[in-house]
Amino acid sequence: MPNMKYNPVSIIRKKREGDPLTKEEIQFLIQSYTADQIPDYQMSAFLMASFLNGLNSDEAAALTYSMLHSGIIVDLSHISGKKVDKHSTGGVGDKLSLILAPIVASCGVPVPMISGRGLGHSGGTLDKLESIPGFNVDITLDRYKEIIKKHNLVLAGQTEEIAPADKRLYSLRDVTATVESIPLIAGSIMSKKLAEGIDALVLDVKFGSGAFMKNIDDAKELAETLVSIGEQFGKETIAYLTNMNQPLGYAIGNWLEVKESIDCLKGIGPDDVMEITHLLAGTMIYLGNKADSIDEGIEMSHDAIENGAAFQKWVDIVEEHGGDVSVIKNPDQYPNVKFKVDVSSIGSGVITKMDTYAMGMISLELGAGRRSKEDDVDPQAGIMLHKKIGGKVERDETFATLYTNKEESIDEAVKNLKAAIELADELQNPLKSITHRVDKDGIHEYQ
Amino acid sequence: MPNMKYNPVSIIRKKREGDPLTKEEIQFLIQSYTADQIPDYQMSAFLMASFLNGLNSDEAAALTYSMLHSGIIVDLSHISGKKVDKHSTGGVGDKLSLILAPIVASCGVPVPMISGRGLGHSGGTLDKLESIPGFNVDITLDRYKEIIKKHNLVLAGQTEEIAPADKRLYSLRDVTATVESIPLIAGSIMSKKLAEGIDALVLDVKFGSGAFMKNIDDAKELAETLVSIGEQFGKETIAYLTNMNQPLGYAIGNWLEVKESIDCLKGIGPDDVMEITHLLAGTMIYLGNKADSIDEGIEMSHDAIENGAAFQKWVDIVEEHGGDVSVIKNPDQYPNVKFKVDVSSIGSGVITKMDTYAMGMISLELGAGRRSKEDDVDPQAGIMLHKKIGGKVERDETFATLYTNKEESIDEAVKNLKAAIELADELQNPLKSITHRVDKDGIHEYQ
Numbered sequence: 001m002p003n004m005k006y007n008p009v010s011i012i013r014k015k016r017e018g019d020p021l022t023k024e025e026i027q028f029l030i031q032s033y034t035a036d037q038i039p040d041y042q043m044s045a046f047l048m049a050s051f052l053n054g055l056n057s058d059e060a061a062a063l064t065y066s067m068l069h070s071g072i073i074v075d076l077s078h079i080s081g082k083k084v085d086k087h088s089t090g091g092v093g094d095k096l097s098l099i100l101a102p103i104v105a106s107c108g109v110p111v112p113m114i115s116g117r118g119l120g121h122s123g124g125t126l127d128k129l130e131s132i133p134g135f136n137v138d139i140t141l142d143r144y145k146e147i148i149k150k151h152n153l154v155l156a157g158q159t160e161e162i163a164p165a166d167k168r169l170y171s172l173r174d175v176t177a178t179v180e181s182i183p184l185i186a187g188s189i190m191s192k193k194l195a196e197g198i199d200a201l202v203l204d205v206k207f208g209s210g211a212f213m214k215n216i217d218d219a220k221e222l223a224e225t226l227v228s229i230g231e232q233f234g235k236e237t238i239a240y241l242t243n244m245n246q247p248l249g250y251a252i253g254n255w256l257e258v259k260e261s262i263d264c265l266k267g268i269g270p271d272d273v274m275e276i277t278h279l280l281a282g283t284m285i286y287l288g289n290k291a292d293s294i295d296e297g298i299e300m301s302h303d304a305i306e307n308g309a310a311f312q313k314w315v316d317i318v319e320e321h322g323g324d325v326s327v328i329k330n331p332d333q334y335p336n337v338k339f340k341v342d343v344s345s346i347g348s349g350v351i352t353k354m355d356t357y358a359m360g361m362i363s364l365e366l367g368a369g370r371r372s373k374e375d376d377v378d379p380q381a382g383i384m385l386h387k388k389i390g391g392k393v394e395r396d397e398t399f400a401t402l403y404t405n406k407e408e409s410i411d412e413a414v415k416n417l418k419a420a421i422e423l424a425d426e427l428q429n430p431l432k433s434i435t436h437r438v439d440k441d442g443i444h445e446y447q
Numbered sequence: 448m449p450n451m452k453y454n455p456v457s458i459i460r461k462k463r464e465g466d467p468l469t470k471e472e473i474q475f476l477i478q479s480y481t482a483d484q485i486p487d488y489q490m491s492a493f494l495m496a497s498f499l500n501g502l503n504s505d506e507a508a509a510l511t512y513s514m515l516h517s518g519i520i521v522d523l524s525h526i527s528g529k530k531v532d533k534h535s536t537g538g539v540g541d542k543l544s545l546i547l548a549p550i551v552a553s554c555g556v557p558v559p560m561i562s563g564r565g566l567g568h569s570g571g572t573l574d575k576l577e578s579i580p581g582f583n584v585d586i587t588l589d590r591y592k593e594i595i596k597k598h599n600l601v602l603a604g605q606t607e608e609i610a611p612a613d614k615r616l617y618s619l620r621d622v623t624a625t626v627e628s629i630p631l632i633a634g635s636i637m638s639k640k641l642a643e644g645i646d647a648l649v650l651d652v653k654f655g656s657g658a659f660m661k662n663i664d665d666a667k668e669l670a671e672t673l674v675s676i677g678e679q680f681g682k683e684t685i686a687y688l689t690n691m692n693q694p695l696g697y698a699i700g701n702w703l704e705v706k707e708s709i710d711c712l713k714g715i716g717p718d719d720v721m722e723i724t725h726l727l728a729g730t731m732i733y734l735g736n737k738a739d740s741i742d743e744g745i746e747m748s749h750d751a752i753e754n755g756a757a758f759q760k761w762v763d764i765v766e767e768h769g770g771d772v773s774v775i776k777n778p779d780q781y782p783n784v785k786f787k788v789d790v791s792s793i794g795s796g797v798i799t800k801m802d803t804y805a806m807g808m809i810s811l812e813l814g815a816g817r818r819s820k821e822d823d824v825d826p827q828a829g830i831m832l833h834k835k836i837g838g839k840v841e842r843d844e845t846f847a848t849l850y851t852n853k854e855e856s857i858d859e860a861v862k863n864l865k866a867a868i869e870l871a872d873e874l875q876n877p878l879k880s881i882t883h884r885v886d887k888d889g890i891h892e893y894q
Binding site for chain 1: 460486495496499625
């Protein structure tokens with residue numbers, strides 16, 4: 001490769017030795033890789049060296065920049081006002097996007113939301129949206145711009161045009177054991193989010209058994225890296241650390257979560273879901289300059305539920321994306337799943353722990369998730385919890401109901417779900433849903 | 448890959464986390480890679496993880512085992528007695544193999560020697576042998592067995608049949624910045640040496656400016672790893688740490704080094720060359736059960752020079768390999784190089800330092816070495832030193848002579864060679880040629 005300004009082996013060696021790379025070196029690597037001028041085996045050596053020696057915040061920002069500029073950046077300058085999106089690092093029962101997006105849009109803040117699909121234990125917003133009959137997330141860029149102009153909201157899937165370098169890098173990381181690196185994760189998230197045409201971003205960084213970051217220190221580091229990248233790109237970014245040591249709400253599974261979201265939008269949602277929803281929505285409303293403080297934003301979020309504006313926005317956006325509004329208005333009209341199986345407790349006491357990762361995997365096995373990207377998901381499958389941490393159960397009392405069309409998966413799922421809760425006489429330490437806020441000034445304990 | 452017993456991603460992840468791999472996991476990786484069932488990009492991620500997290504001695508032995516068994520292991524059971532070889536980690540002016548192999552063979556110990564070519568600043572035994580007109584190192588396995596049977600000695604190049612996995616891995620390491628890893632280096636060396644059909648091995652592990660290991664601690668670690676692997680394979684292995692902070696002897700370059708070797712075999716070699724040669728040869732004779740101690744082996748080595756047996760062995764083996772014996776007997780008959788250029792000192796004083804790496808690179812530029820594997824080498828090119836560390840030079844006194852057929856390389860070489868020596872009023876700390884011995888009992892200071 002005679003006309004190359006940089007030598008890939010030298011760059012890999014530099015990172016191997018733990019030395020920081022320049023923006024130009026990172027850009028050379030990513031651009032050359034995307035242009036097929038650097039082979040996979042050099043990129044994977046670089047990824048492993050980056051995984052083990054780390055990338056500092058400048059390097060993470062340079063990586064984000066290079067991946068962002070490998071594709072298009074949506075121009076939303078025809079939309080007035082600050083465009084704000086929210087991103088969650090993913091968890092079990094995390095349907096917050098479905099609730100907060102209509103809230104925020106109904107408060108006058110444009111929300112350009114590009115989402116992903118579920119993988120492994122974690123669900124994905126696209127799968128949930130597609131459980132609504134007719135809902136189409138595969139839209140052109142022109143249609144994307146048209147929908148957000150009309151509704152202050154658009155809910156779309158990632159296209160080939162958005163950060164193609166990230167897509168290639170992610171596939172390579174997946175098969176080379178280099179996924180769980182904080183700067184690589186941060187670069188991947190931010191390159192896609194920045195491509196949406198946003199002006200500000202709220203991040204929900206989850207920790208705990210059902211999250212990608214099992215411990216809170218990793219989650220803090222990821223939140224700080226994400227905020228640092230956002231700020232380096234001139235986008236105001238606020239992250240919250242939230243607890244994923246139990247599922248969010250009671251519903252796990254695509255349609256089950258849509259149904260619970262409808263409850264939330266009607267003002268009868270579970271407390272833990274609503275607490276985080278209002279905080280994230282309030283922060284988005286504040287960042288979108290429609291409130292003077294986050295607290296005022298939270299109040300507006302409550303109002304949007306109470307006055308029905310958020311639910312109406314939801315109905316409108318479902319209709320705009322081709323979705324069947326009748327099941328939104330009357331969820332009981334949704335087709336019935338073949339098997340509903342109650343799962344009862346093997347002991348009595350207070351639930352003190354939920355193996356949230358296991359619950360995500362059980363939901364997957366029931367049909368709600370995918371093991372690999374090519375798998376299809378069953379919109380009807382999942383788990384409805386009747387109890388959560390702190391709830392009392394008697395022996396043989398039903399604490400959850402399985403929903404599935406796969407009869408062969410039931411026995412194993414029942415056994416695993418029974419084993420996924422821990423009981424004791426009392427709950428010593430109630431879970432705190434939200435623990436920290438991270439913004440450009442640093443990390444702050446929440447409340 | 449459904450019928451795979453192990454998952455390559457899990458193995459890479461395990462090494463990434465710093466956990467030791469089992470012998471079976473390493474064997475699975477190497478075998479699958481050699482069989483094209485694992486792609487380069489997974490192997491390079493594994494190599495980088497191994498580079499950064501290390502491989503323990505069991506893992507290094509398992510790696511060696513897998514690479515060794517990727518090819519043939521020469522069966523020398525038709526040769527009676529213990530077969531002993533020597534391996535050097537490479538340096539500048541290192542012609543020891545050419546001297547000690549005939550010494551040891553003439554003392555009755557069979558020496559099956561498979562050597563490599565030079566690369567970068569470091570010379571290779573094969574290139575030196577091929578500077579003898581007609582000398583053929585490309586021999587079949589049958590011929591290899593026949594020559595060692597006849598002469599107790601064979602000097603051959605590596606064939607495709609020897610450790611093919613190592614060859615593939617080395618090529619990948621070369622382009623992924625994963626060369627300089629002690630366990631990977633050790634596995635590469637030992638898989639090739641163990642394939643020769645040896646019973647015992649002597650290792651010359653060099654440290655200093657002209658060696659691959661610049662500092663002695665790395666050299667110690669490499670020596671310990673090599674000895675540990677050898678012992679795990681049931682081959683008695685002794686390593687010496689020797690000093691490469693100045694070239695070995697006065698000659699650098701292929702034919703120039705053969706010529707100096709002839710002097711050595713005639714009993715008029717430089718002291719530093721002979722000191723290490725006798726030690727390594729004596730150790731080989733001892734390991735080959737032809738002496739009761741290393742000291743006795745050293746005495747026998749001296750005798751073999753003095754009584755002419757070693758030189759006769761050299762003449763015989765050159766003839767057997769098709770080499771022109773007349774230039775061995777009368778080196779002055781060797782064709783003349785086009786340019787001989789004296790290089791003089793820019794100051795006066797005692798030489799206290801020689802940039803040995805630079806001297807290796809200057810010799811390369813004069814034509815004696817290769818930048819990449821595909822390059823040809825010029826047998827005539829190189830450097831003859833007239834002074835070494837501790838030697839006194841006056842201003843403008845010649846301290847070296849360049850030999851080259853490339854007129855265009857001369858000016859730069861003269862300039863660089865002048866800059867490659869340091870002078871002072873006196874030499875504070877004379878170099879010690881041999882500093883440590885490493886055997887199965889550990890590391891010992893030498894003398």
